[in-house]
Amino acid sequence: MTAIDLTSASVVERAQRISEDVAGPNAEAVDRHARFPVESVEALRVGGLLASLIPVDLGGGGAGIREVADVVAILGRGCASTAMVYAMHQIQVACLVRHGRTPVLAAYLREVAADGLLLASATTEVGIGGDVRSSSCAVERSPGRFHLTKEAPVISYGAFADGILATARRTPASPASDQVLVVCRRAHTRLEQRSDWDTLGFRGTCSNGFTLTSDDDDAYVMPDSYADISSQTMLPTSHILWASVWLGLATAAVDKARGFVQAAARKSPGSTPPAALHLAELVAVHQQLADLVQSAARRYDEAWGIDDREVVEAMGFVIAMNALKVSASQLVVDIVSRAMQICGMAGYSNGSPLSLGRLLRDAYGAALMVNNDRINANNAQLLLIHREH
Numbered sequence: 109m110t111a112i113d114l115t116s117a118s119v120v121e122r123a124q125r126i127s128e129d130v131a132g133p134n135a136e137a138v139d140r141h142a143r144f145p146v147e148s149v150e151a152l153r154v155g156g157l158l159a160s161l162i163p164v165d166l167g168g169g170g171a172g173i174r175e176v177a178d179v180v181a182i183l184g185r186g187c188a189s190t191a192m193v194y195a196m197h198q199i200q201v202a203c204l205v206r207h208g209r210t211p212v213l214a215a216y217l218r219e220v221a222a223d224g225l226l227l228a229s230a231t232t233e234v235g236i237g238g239d240v241r242s243s244s245c246a247v248e249r250s251p252g253r254f255h256l257t258k259e260a261p262v263i264s265y266g267a268f269a270d271g272i273l274a275t276a277r278r279t280p281a282s283p284a285s286d287q288v289l290v291v292c293r294r295a296h297t298r299l300e301q302r303s304d305w306d307t308l309g310f311r312g313t314c315s316n317g318f319t320l321t322s323d324d325d326d327a328y329v330m331p332d333s334y335a336d337i338s339s340q341t342m343l344p345t346s347h348i349l350w351a352s353v354w355l356g357l358a359t360a361a362v363d364k365a366r367g368f369v370q371a372a373a374r375k376s377p378g379s380t381p382p383a384a385l386h387l388a389e390l391v392a393v394h395q396q397l398a399d400l401v402q403s404a405a406r407r408y409d410e411a412w413g414i415d416d417r418e419v420v421e422a423m424g425f426v427i428a429m430n431a432l433k434v435s436a437s438q439l440v441v442d443i444v445s446r447a448m449q450i451c452g453m454a455g456y457s458n459g460s461p462l463s464l465g466r467l468l469r470d471a472y473g474a475a476l477m478v479n480n481d482r483i484n485a486n487n488a489q490l491l492l493i494h495r496e497h
């Protein structure tokens with residue numbers, strides 16, 4: 109990386125430098141070796157970007173979701189795995205900022221900001237699959253303490269995280285849907301790896317499976333129900349920030365298609381290359397995705413700014429956030445496929461500067477991160493009774 113003073117540039121400028129100078133140049137190796145983008149995450153830590161969303165009075169940058177979404181999209185243009193790690197970390201931070209209003213959790217957020225801690229998520233569970241609103245594991249309490257064991261088939265960058273926010277039933281007697289969110293701090297948590305992460309895409313997220321065991325002060329069981337945390341914060345921020353990752357990787361595909369068409373135009377001055385028309389169509393679809401993501405981020409930021417929980421819990425808002433996820437995850441595949449059509453063999457060949465292989469493989473992960481079938485099924489239920497437009 110160049111010797112840029114990352115702390116004096118704006119958040120967006122810092123993200124730009126990290127994307128171009130660190131994440132982008134390492135993306136190929138991260139993908140090939142399915143390795144954690146350690147240098148990019150370190151640059152994000154040094155640049156103060158891991159703490160962007162934490163309020164200033166707790167030592168963070170005080171940014172809103174819109175600004176963080178911009179950062180995610182910029183990183184995604186360089187390396188989608190880096191962007192996904194950053195997005196998932198910020199989703200956990202958002203949950204703590206909005207729902208960790210106790211002195212102990214506020215002190216933990218201060219530590220996250222001061223030490224650049226990296227937070228991960230364990231919502232998926234063996235036997236439950238992607239139904240994030242159900243848990244089989246449960247929090248067991250003894251006076252002032254909690255114990256949790258969770259069989260987690262996927263914890264992105266679990267081995268590199270300083271803390272993991274895990275869902276669980278409130279008590280061993282609670283039904284599957286009565287969940288809480290538990291902050292599992294590294295020093296109080298054991299991870300035993302159960303499975304590897306050798307996937308088609310997002311290989312740098314290193315999302316191995318683990319048995320997670322945590323024993324700590326019960327002040328680290330978040331006070332709000334997971335039902336509230338999910339509807340007010342985790343679901344909308346996940347869908348906005350994941351979609352921002354996909355926007356970033358879609359932009360990288362458009363960059364390659366544009367490069368191909370402009371090179372063809374330079375070879376035949378005075379004539380328009382046939383693929384230019386496809387590029388115009390591609391840019392229109394990319395614009396749809398950008399507008400979709402940016403308007404959702406703005407809408408959520410407005411509600412977040414005035415702390416209006418009723419707005420984000422309204423049925424119309426939930427339907428819109430679910431629809432954002434489904435649309436964005438389909439548009440990203442469409443965009444990368446169109447770019448492939450334009451670039452032809454140059455896009456299809458591994459090792460070519462215009463290769464689209466990694467982008468296409470990453471793009472196919474989007475529909476699976478909480479399966480679109482589950483999200484559509486949820487919206488189908490809501491639409492049976494929803495009256496607004």
Ligand SMILES: Cc1cc2nc3c(=O)[nH]c(=O)nc-3n(C[C@H](O)[C@H](O)[C@H](O)COP(=O)(O)OP(=O)(O)OC[C@H]3O[C@@H](n4cnc5c(N)ncnc54)[C@H](O)[C@@H]3O)c2cc1C
Pocket residue numbers: 196228229230231232233236237238239262263264265309310313315473476477478479481482485
């Ligand atoms: C890159 C990446 C990173 C991830 N990181 C994490 C992480 O850090 N932490 C974490 O907890 N999880 C993580 N996940 C897991 C993820 O978010 C999903 O929840 C999980 O992958 C779902 O697993 P599944 O596809 O096997 O299960 P399912 O969601 O159960 O889907 C399997 C099949 O069942 C169908 N299906 C089952 N039940 C229903 C239903 N009720 N309605 C409709 N369709 C249904 C689906 O259509 C699909 O065909 C990650 C996933 C990816 C791709």
